[in-house]
Amino acid sequence: MLNKTDIRINRRTLLKGAAAATAVTTFNINHAWSKDVTWDGQRFDAGGATLRIAEWGGFWEETVRKYLLSDFEKQYNCKISWDSGFPWFPKFSAGGPKAPFCDIANWNLKDMYQTARAGDYYLPLDAVLPNIPQAAKLWDFAKVTGLGITWAYGRYTFGYRTDLIDEPIKAFKDFWRASLAGKRGTYVTVNELQMTLFLTACAIYGKDEFDLNAGYKAMKGLVPVKTSDFTGNMQALLERGEVVACNQWDGEMWAMQDRGVKVGQYIWEEQKPLLTQTRTISKYAEPMQKKLAFAFMNRSLDPKVFGNFAEFFYLRPTCSNIEITPKMAAKGITNTADSTKGFWIPDYQKYLDSADEVEETVNAIFAA
Amino acid sequence: MNEPARFHWAVWLGSIAALLVLLLPVVIVVLAGLTAGEYLTFPPQGLSLKWVIAFLQSATFLPAYLFSLVLATITMVIACIIGTMAAVYLTRTRFWGAKLMRGIFMTPIILPGLVLGLALYVFYVMTDLGLARSFAGLLIGHVLVTTPFVLATVSAALVGFDRSLEEAARSLGAGPLQAFRLVTLRIIAPAISAGAIFAFIISFGQFDLSLYLGTPNLTNLPYAMYISLRYKFEPTAAAAGIFAIALVVASMLLTARLVNLGKLVANTRLRW
Numbered sequence: 337m338l339n340k341t342d343i344r345i346n347r348r349t350l351l352k353g354a355a356a357a358t359a360v361t362t363f364n365i366n367h368a369w370s371k372d373v374t375w376d377g378q379r380f381d382a383g384g385a386t387l388r389i390a391e392w393g394g395f396w397e398e399t400v401r402k403y404l405l406s407d408f409e410k411q412y413n414c415k416i417s418w419d420s421g422f423p424w425f426p427k428f429s430a431g432g433p434k435a436p437f438c439d440i441a442n443w444n445l446k447d448m449y450q451t452a453r454a455g456d457y458y459l460p461l462d463a464v465l466p467n468i469p470q471a472a473k474l475w476d477f478a479k480v481t482g483l484g485i486t487w488a489y490g491r492y493t494f495g496y497r498t499d500l501i502d503e504p505i506k507a508f509k510d511f512w513r514a515s516l517a518g519k520r521g522t523y524v525t526v527n528e529l530q531m532t533l534f535l536t537a538c539a540i541y542g543k544d545e546f547d548l549n550a551g552y553k554a555m556k557g558l559v560p561v562k563t564s565d566f567t568g569n570m571q572a573l574l575e576r577g578e579v580v581a582c583n584q585w586d587g588e589m590w591a592m593q594d595r596g597v598k599v600g601q602y603i604w605e606e607q608k609p610l611l612t613q614t615r616t617i618s619k620y621a622e623p624m625q626k627k628l629a630f631a632f633m634n635r636s637l638d639p640k641v642f643g644n645f646a647e648f649f650y651l652r653p654t655c656s657n658i659e660i661t662p663k664m665a666a667k668g669i670t671n672t673a674d675s676t677k678g679f680w681i682p683d684y685q686k687y688l689d690s691a692d693e694v695e696e697t698v699n700a701i702f703a704a
Numbered sequence: 705m706n707e708p709a710r711f712h713w714a715v716w717l718g719s720i721a722a723l724l725v726l727l728l729p730v731v732i733v734v735l736a737g738l739t740a741g742e743y744l745t746f747p748p749q750g751l752s753l754k755w756v757i758a759f760l761q762s763a764t765f766l767p768a769y770l771f772s773l774v775l776a777t778i779t780m781v782i783a784c785i786i787g788t789m790a791a792v793y794l795t796r797t798r799f800w801g802a803k804l805m806r807g808i809f810m811t812p813i814i815l816p817g818l819v820l821g822l823a824l825y826v827f828y829v830m831t832d833l834g835l836a837r838s839f840a841g842l843l844i845g846h847v848l849v850t851t852p853f854v855l856a857t858v859s860a861a862l863v864g865f866d867r868s869l870e871e872a873a874r875s876l877g878a879g880p881l882q883a884f885r886l887v888t889l890r891i892i893a894p895a896i897s898a899g900a901i902f903a904f905i906i907s908f909g910q911f912d913l914s915l916y917l918g919t920p921n922l923t924n925l926p927y928a929m930y931i932s933l934r935y936k937f938e939p940t941a942a943a944a945g946i947f948a949i950a951l952v953v954a955s956m957l958l959t960a961r962l963v964n965l966g967k968l969v970a971n972t973r974l975r976w
Contacts (some may be wrong), residue, residue, distance in 0.1 A: 348806055395933035398763045418921035418929065419837065426916070437829075437837065568937035572743040578897045595742050 371624045375630040377469040382414035387628040390427075390438040396649075403644045408635055414628055425451045433457050436618035440632060441624040442684040443614050444528045445684045446691070448483060453688065457663040458483050459626070470637040470655060477610070477679045478537025478654035484616035487636055487682070490585035492532060492609050495592070500580045505602040508540055511558075511581060518560040521570055521579035525695040525702075529567065529611070533583045533697060535682045536607045545682060547669040548694065555701045563702055574599065585611040587650030590667050608678045613651065628667035722838075730949055737942035741780035744939045760944040769947060772908050775839075775924060779846040780905040784900050786847065787854025788892075792884075795862040809855055813846040821845065825916040831889025837919055845913040850906050854899030861895030897959045905952055 397418055405416045419438055421427075425447055427437040433455040441448075451457055461482050463488070465471045471485065478486040479683035494505045502515045511520060534555065535545045542550025560581050564570040567588055573579045575597050589601040615636075617629045635641055639658045646653065646662050653671055660671050687694070733748050737756065741749030759765050771945040790809060794802050812820055824845050828836035835841035865888070875882035889896075911926040918927060925948060 368831070388920065392935070394928065394935060396935065401763075419918070419920040420923060421915055421918040421927070426822055427825070431829045431836075435829065440855050566934040566937075568933055568935045572745060572937045575741075575743045576745055597742070686946075 340449065355499060355701050358678060373467075373626045373630075374469045375627050375634075376680065377634065378468070378590055380627070380631075382412045382624055382628055384413060384415065385622075385624045385628060386415045386417050387440070387625055387632060388417045388419065388438040388441075389440045389632070390419045390422075390424050391440075391442040393418075393421070399645055399648050404636060404641055408632060412628060412631060423447060426452070428457055429454050431640040433581060433618045436620055439618050439621040440629050441618070443484065443616065443682070445481065445612060445614060446528055446531060446687065447683045448481070448614060448616065449688055452483055452685075458621060459619045459621075461485070464617055464630070464633070468634045468637070470634045472654040474637075474659045475654055475656060475673075475679075477676065480681050481614060484614040485633060485637075486610075486612045486614045488613040488642070488649075488652050489610040489634070489654060490587045490649075491603050492529070492536070492611060493584050493586045493589055493603045494581055495574060495599055495601045496581040497574060497577060497598060498600045499598045500577055504600055505581060508536070508604055508606045510602070511517070511583075512554070516581050518559065518562075519580040521562040521564055521573055521582035522558065523567075523570070523583065524563050524565055525698045527565065529583055530698075531561075531684075531694075532609045532611070534684055534694065535687065536609055539607050546686060546690075548690065548697075551694070551699065552697055555698050559701060559704060561702060586667075590650045591605050607680055609680050609682055612681060629689040733942050733945040733949065737939055737944075737946045739939050739942075740840055742938065744933070744937050744942050755939040755943040756946065757939045758938075759947065760825040764923065764928050764932075765925070765940060765944050768923045768925045769944060771922050773951065775843065775846060776904045776907040778843060779850055780900050780904040782843070782847050783854050783903040783907075784896055787899055787903075788850045788858050790851070791855050791858035792888075795859055795865075806855075806859075810852045813852045817849070817910070818915065820849070821913040824848075824913070829924040830915075837917070839919050839922070842917040842919055843912065845917045846907045846910055849910065849913065850903035851908065853902035854896070857895045857899040857902065858892055861892040864918055865891065879917060882949035901956055901959055904955055908948065908952070 351517075358444065376591050387642065391397070397420055401418075405418075408414070409416055424438070424441050424443070427450050427681070428441075431437055461484065463477060464485065465474075465479070468485070471479075474485065480486075494508075494511050496505055498504070500519075502513075505511060505513075522533055524536075529671040534551050537554035538547045538551035541547075541554045562573065564573060564582075567584065570579070570582050571588060571592060574582055575592070584601070586601060586603050589599055592599045613631060617626065617633070621629060636645075637658075638653070639653075642653055642655070642658050643661050645651070647663050650664060650667065650669075652664075652669055656671070656673070658671060660669050707841075735748050736744050736746050738751050738753065739745065739748030739755065739926070740752035790805075794806050794809075815823075825836060825856040827923065828841050835844065869891070870883050870887050873887045874880070884942075909926055910924070911930065914924050914927050918924065923931075925944060929944055930940065
């Protein structure tokens with residue numbers, strides 16, 4: 337057995353020690369260097385590295401694979417590991433900032449801010465943007481979070497059944513119409529669509545988006561209201577006529593129209609909140625993964641790639657040089673400085689300060 | 705000859721009601737999967753096979769179904785081996801801590817699946833064994849939650865087991881393993897197969913654990929159905945449910961058939 341006294345310092349042990357120290361330092365330097373990884377927009381060989389992406393599954397994943405991933409894997413000689421096991425927050429916090437479970441994550445905003453509060457998980461946007469050539473074309477609202485790039489979005493709307501509603505919704509406050517009592521639908525309080533409805537109601541019925549008392553009063557005005565967990569379930573409620581009007585985002589309503597359901601919508605104009613798709617890059621991702629992440633972000637903002645993908649979901653672009661496809665243009669979607677004026681991404685960072693109180697209070701209101 | 709038991713009408717009524725509660729959800733899933741409509745609704749809006757075909761052509765559902773099938777099969781085999789070995793030990797040992805060990809074995813079914821899944825995930829990440837988000841890590845989780853069912857069913861069979869049968873085999877020259885294989889294992893085979901069915905079904909339908917332990921690029925069926933219901937609410941999820949129900953029924957029938965075959969073989973040998 338080796339005793340402490342057996343360890344003698346000689347030339348050989350010193351050399352071994354130096355080699356080990358160099359190896360450890362080199363390993364740590366990887367992380368220190370990784371913040372300085374740059375990408376010039378040129379294609380490169382990733383040597384079979386794996387880029388880990390956390391994003392929605394099902395049909396979403398199928399479509400991203402079809403229009404983006406397959407080509408990307410071939411062109412950069414890499415593999416994409418796709419994790420659709422939402423929520424991401426517990427997975428990030430389990431490993432800590434320096435051992436992220438993924439290199440790129442696609443987020444709902446509240447969760448994104450919540451994770452940012454828990455630690456130093458994301459590469460700051462000012463370190464990301466210079467490495468993504470196409471990011472120069474982003475509209476300002478796409479960078480407003482400071483944490484990630486909003487690469488696609490939809491607008492909030494009130495959807496309704498044209499054959500069941502007494503008269504179409506033409507203004508935000510119409511959703512509170514007495515004739516819709518018991519026939520309107522929104523979501524459980526932890527769903528981002530409900531949070532946004534609440535904050536928007538605060539702004540419209542009160543002095544600003546955090547006039548909580550005005551928001552509570554507005555929520556009371558909605559009761560009796562049917563609540564749903566997810567947008568998919570809300571579609572079914574609307575299609576069955578169990579709700580006549582509901583809180584939705586515009587792409588879902590156009591998709592329902594395409595399927596022949598008799599629906600119309602009023603896209604909110606009084607306030608213009610956005611339902612966003614926002615991607616972050618993990619700050620402590622390995623250098624090659626970080627470089628791949630830049631390339632992936634750039635590719636997903638590419639006008640050709642974006643057009644193909646977005647059409648399936650009626651997702652709108654966030655880059656000024658992306659042309660709207662004919663299918664989307666037929667729905668009245670445009671992508672100009674004028675059409676993006678007044679866009680608003682609610683301050684979920686601030687919302688988190690009072691999230692518990694809001695959710696508890698609104699739950700009690702809806703339960704009543 | 706014993707007379708057939710006669711039951712009070714209330715017992716019949718209760719039994720029929722229980723049967724309806726058990727079967728109606730299955731009927732609803734089957735009919736919802738055969739709807740001609742665009743959403744998962746009941747009653748169905750006409751009948752059609754379009755969602756069944758969509759399931760068979762789906763790039764999400766069919767691989768998820770096959771992945772769940774493979775995962776549940778491997779889980780079942782491992783859970784049967786561990787569960788049976790543990791049951792034999794725990795029913796025969798005089799070790800003072802046997803009850804505590806049994807309790808520890810049962811813990812995974814007492815803990816909420818989400819808590820267990822998160823705890824395992826954190827454990828994998830902390831130990832850095834390469835199990836986080838890996839197939840092996842997911843498999844360990846599934847084995848943990850299914851083994852107690854095998855342990856419980858096999859233990860029940862072993863409690864009333866007549867050890868003298870094994871001793872008789874030993875006295876006729878069989879070694880301990882041979883006696884276990886030819887006598888004990890055959891007698892407790894129905895209990896093992898019952899445990900196997902439980903293990904398979906629970907693993908196949910496992911959602912909570914998979915939420916945290918799920919592997920990238922490999923989605924199991926319950927999670928694929930959840931995603932579909934969350935975002936699209938289309939009847940492909942119900943069509944997948946039809947195939948899941950069919951698989952469970954087939955596995956039960958097959959297991960029952962195999963157990964009978966085992967008995968037949970045993971009887972034939974005895975006659976020789």
